[in-house]
Amino acid sequence: MTAYNYDANRDEADLLDSAEDIDLEVPLPLVRRFFDRGMTVLAIVLAIAAIIPLFSVLKEIIQRGLSGLSIHVFTSLPAAVGEANVISGFGNAIQGTMVMVSIASLVSIPLGILTAIFLAEFGQAGWLTRSIRFILTVLSGVPSIVVGVFAYALIVLNTIAGYRGFSALAGSVALMVIMLPIVALSTEEALKLVPVPQRLGSSALGGNRFDTTFRIVLPSALAGITTGCLLAVSRAAGETAPLIFTALFSQDWMTSIMDPVASLPVLIYNYASSPFAEQNAMAWTASLVLLVLVLVTNILSRIATRKRAGR
Numbered sequence: 001m002t003a004y005n006y007d008a009n010r011d012e013a014d015l016l017d018s019a020e021d022i023d024l025e026v027p028l029p030l031v032r033r034f035f036d037r038g039m040t041v042l043a044i045v046l047a048i049a050a051i052i053p054l055f056s057v058l059k060e061i062i063q064r065g066l067s068g069l070s071i072h073v074f075t076s077l078p079a080a081v082g083e084a085n086v087i088s089g090f091g092n093a094i095q096g097t098m099v100m101v102s103i104a105s106l107v108s109i110p111l112g113i114l115t116a117i118f119l120a121e122f123g124q125a126g127w128l129t130r131s132i133r134f135i136l137t138v139l140s141g142v143p144s145i146v147v148g149v150f151a152y153a154l155i156v157l158n159t160i161a162g163y164r165g166f167s168a169l170a171g172s173v174a175l176m177v178i179m180l181p182i183v184a185l186s187t188e189e190a191l192k193l194v195p196v197p198q199r200l201g202s203s204a205l206g207g208n209r210f211d212t213t214f215r216i217v218l219p220s221a222l223a224g225i226t227t228g229c230l231l232a233v234s235r236a237a238g239e240t241a242p243l244i245f246t247a248l249f250s251q252d253w254m255t256s257i258m259d260p261v262a263s264l265p266v267l268i269y270n271y272a273s274s275p276f277a278e279q280n281a282m283a284w285t286a287s288l289v290l291l292v293l294v295l296v297t298n299i300l301s302r303i304a305t306r307k308r309a310g311r
Helices: 002-021 030-068 091-122 127-140 144-156 168-192 196-204 209-220 222-237 241-246 264-272 277-310
Strands: none
Touching: 030 277, 091 127, 091 168, 091 209, 091 222, 091 264, 091 277, 127 168, 144 168, 144 241, 168 222, 168 241, 196 209, 209 222, 222 277, 241 264, 264 277
16 A cells, blocks of 8 residues: 555656646647637638528528518418408418417427436436337437328328317327427437536435436526427427328318318418419518517527526
8 A cells, every 4th residue: 555655646746747847838839720720710611601591591581571571461361362452361370380389399398308307317228218219319310291191190091089180180299299309309418418416416415316306407407408399399380291291271260179270381381382472472471470480489488498597
């Protein structure tokens, strides 16, 4: 034991002596400085190159969509092509989108968060945990049109509670399947980022695993969990193919979740490919409304998360 302590002290002294010999004020070699500056400039240029297409799309949507934006688009139904002096809007599509995304969120967000908690906090490195994570990873990469075909075969072609056919419920199920893996995987990663000493500190104070998870880990990872949920909501709000196979479309207000319903993505798809100029203009306005809805949802969620974290 004495010899070990002596060798350790001698090694530490040698390290200190070698550190004193290094002059920290000597500038880096020219090659290293040139490489550092070059990589910084390259990163800035690539970031600008990635942002320019995004801003160009936003500019085009805002420029073309603002011209048709009015209060009537939120409160009126789409008018028939060629009708003059008739107020036209797409309030039914806004209603259908909000209803289907809300139903899908009420199921997928709690289920995804609970699944992530099991994988990150309670699940051991066994076959069940690996299987669930593998299934979620595969689902996250499945094309949305395949999810639409799955929901079409599962719900539209089968009788549920005496109803059969296209419906808002079928569209909600398709969106739920799309949202679930995004919420679960992003929440799991957010939980893994919580430092282990926080868990150990909770255990040292007498907290069991349940208390540590729901009182320490979840509040610490709330910002990351919120980000994952918002990504899932944004993805679901912009999906078109699954809703074509499940919810179809309607020109009327939604009266039941078991009936076909309009949605903003499908309306944009139909009107953008229409040969009529007035429907093309309405597609741009609907794109702007969908963009604003997603932006407002993100802002409100961020504000609520920040207030909760502050408390």
